[in-house]
Amino acid sequence: MVELEGDDTYVAPSAEEVLTVVETQTGETASAIARLPKLLNAHYFSWLSYAPLTPALLRIDPVWDSLRDDPQFQKLINEENP
Numbered sequence: 009m010v011e012l013e014g015d016d017t018y019v020a021p022s023a024e025e026v027l028t029v030v031e032t033q034t035g036e037t038a039s040a041i042a043r044l045p046k047l048l049n050a051h052y053f054s055w056l057s058y059a060p061l062t063p064a065l066l067r068i069d070p071v072w073d074s075l076r077d078d079p080q081f082q083k084l085i086n087e088e089n090p
Contacts, residue, residue, distance in 0.1 A: 021052035025061060029071055041080050048084065063087060 025047055031040035047061045054060055057069075066072050066085045075081040 017050075018052065021047060021050040021060070022055045025052075025054055025056060029056065032072060032074055035074075037075055037078060041075060041078060041084070044081070044084055 024043060028040045028043045028047065031037070031043070044061070044066070048063065048066075050060060052060050057065065059065070063085045066081075072081070
């Protein structure tokens with residue numbers, strides 16, 4: 009498990025989003041899904057998509073395909089305010 013250090017509210021969410029993508033791609037799905045609620049509630053400038061993650065983006069972006077069958081992920085993408 010990897011943890012980010014510090015409490016930077018500007019850069020940290022973008023770094024955490026990148027970490028979440030890496031976890032998704034390497035099969036660390038539980039860690040990735042655990043990070044998503046925090047990212048969905050954060051307001052930040054994404055290094056990957058220039059906008060913060062939203063349930064709509066999670067629904068359409070193929071990066072998240074490996075998480076689609078997970079019930080927790082389904083709950084996140086179907087909620088308006090996770």
